Amino acid sequence: MKLPIIRQFYQNQTPENLEATLEVLESFSEFRNISEEELNVAGELITNICGALEVHANVRNGMSEKDALNSFAQKVMGSIDK
Numbered sequence: 001m002k003l004p005i006i007r008q009f010y011q012n013q014t015p016e017n018l019e020a021t022l023e024v025l026e027s028f029s030e031f032r033n034i035s036e037e038e039l040n041v042a043g044e045l046i047t048n049i050c051g052a053l054e055v056h057a058n059v060r061n062g063m064s065e066k067d068a069l070n071s072f073a074q075k076v077m078g079s080i081d082k
Contacts, residue, residue, distance in 0.1 A: 009052035
């Protein structure tokens with residue numbers, strides 16, 4: 001998870017574009033002949049796209065961009081600590 005990438009995805013892409021890209025990456029990651037490195041890259045992109053989608057949703061619900069980004073980061077860090 002990289003907040004600068006999530007911020008850029010949020011600022012430059014619509015939720016619809018992000019959803020379409022997410023579907024492609026999820027499909028790609030299910031292909032059995034991809035390498036571990038390719039799977040790690042796809043996983044990192046999926047995490048960043050999901051973060052941007054969550055930021056879009058939180059901003060739409062009245063949260064500031066900064067708070068929405070920080071909220072997603074805290075959520076991810078909280079799940080890692082468990």
